[in-house]
Amino acid sequence: GAVVSQHPSWVICKSGTSVKIECRSLDFQATTMFWYRQFPKQSLMLMATSNEGSKATYEQGVEKDKFLINHASLTLSTLTVTSAHPEDSSFYICSAPSPGNEQFFGPGTRLTVL
Amino acid sequence: GEDVEQSLFLSVREGDSSVINCTYTDSSSTYLYWYKQEPGAGLQLLTYIFSNMDMKQDQRLTVLLNKKDKHLSLRIADTQTGDSAIYFCAESRYSSASKIIFGSGTRLSIRP
Numbered sequence: 001g002a003v004v005s006q007h008p009s010w011v012i013c014k015s016g017t018s019v020k021i022e023c024r025s026l027d028f029q030a031t032t033m034f035w036y037r038q039f040p041k042q043s044l045m046l047m048a049t050s051n052e053g054s055k056a057t058y059e060q061g062v063e064k065d066k067f068l069i070n071h072a073s074l075t076l077s078t079l080t081v082t083s084a085h086p087e088d089s090s091f092y093i094c095s096a097p098s099p100g101n102e103q104f105f106g107p108g109t110r111l112t113v114l
Numbered sequence: 115g116e117d118v119e120q121s122l123f124l125s126v127r128e129g130d131s132s133v134i135n136c137t138y139t140d141s142s143s144t145y146l147y148w149y150k151q152e153p154g155a156g157l158q159l160l161t162y163i164f165s166n167m168d169m170k171q172d173q174r175l176t177v178l179l180n181k182k183d184k185h186l187s188l189r190i191a192d193t194q195t196g197d198s199a200i201y202f203c204a205e206s207r208y209s210s211a212s213k214i215i216f217g218s219g220t221r222l223s224i225r226p
Binding site for chain 1: 206209212214215
């Protein structure tokens with residue numbers, strides 16, 4: 001089946017630094033990808049929709065200047081957490097719909113900001 | 115608006131059936147899903163149902179949809195210790211390629 005990968009799988013950074021997370025569709029092209037955030041023991045909250053060739057669409061309450069999304073190619077979307085703070089520590093998960101319209105989720109990236 | 119609600123915890127005895135319930139508010143929901151997440155792991159799609167269906171069965175899993183009441187349930191027959199996980203109910207409006215809205219998740223624990 002289709003596979004979506006994320007890199008890195010985990011990252012620890014100092015407060016104030018920026019962190020880039022990659023989401024790749026390994027064997028299909030995706031013009032749209034979705035980024036979710038999951039805090040401990042909570043549900044997945046949709047942050048934004050990454051669109052190839054146009055700006056990302058952010059959900060209400062998500063700061064677009066803090067969470068920069070770039071749909072670099074038909075197989076790659078990146079999420080950059082700028083000036084990360086401890087409250088940004090979370091599990092970030094991406095998903096991509098395959099040509100068959102089934103959504104595939106990445107394994108997630110655990111971000112810890114010290 | 116879009117809202118999906120679930121109870122937070124469920125405890126069942128090994129071998130019994132587990133029934134996890136979910137309600138949603140968006141009458142435009144087209145696809146309704148059940149995902150499983152084990153500790154520290156990503157999401158696993160268990161099953162999904164189209165909004166024009168009432169029931170779907172897949173081995174030990176049975177999904178029931180009451181569209182009038184906007185109620186979805188997942189029944190796991192013969193629950194095993196490997197079924198311990200968090201189960202998320204979710205919906206998407208237009209197609210399975212649309213953004214997916216998740217419920218809060220139900221933590222299923224199995225007791226001997």
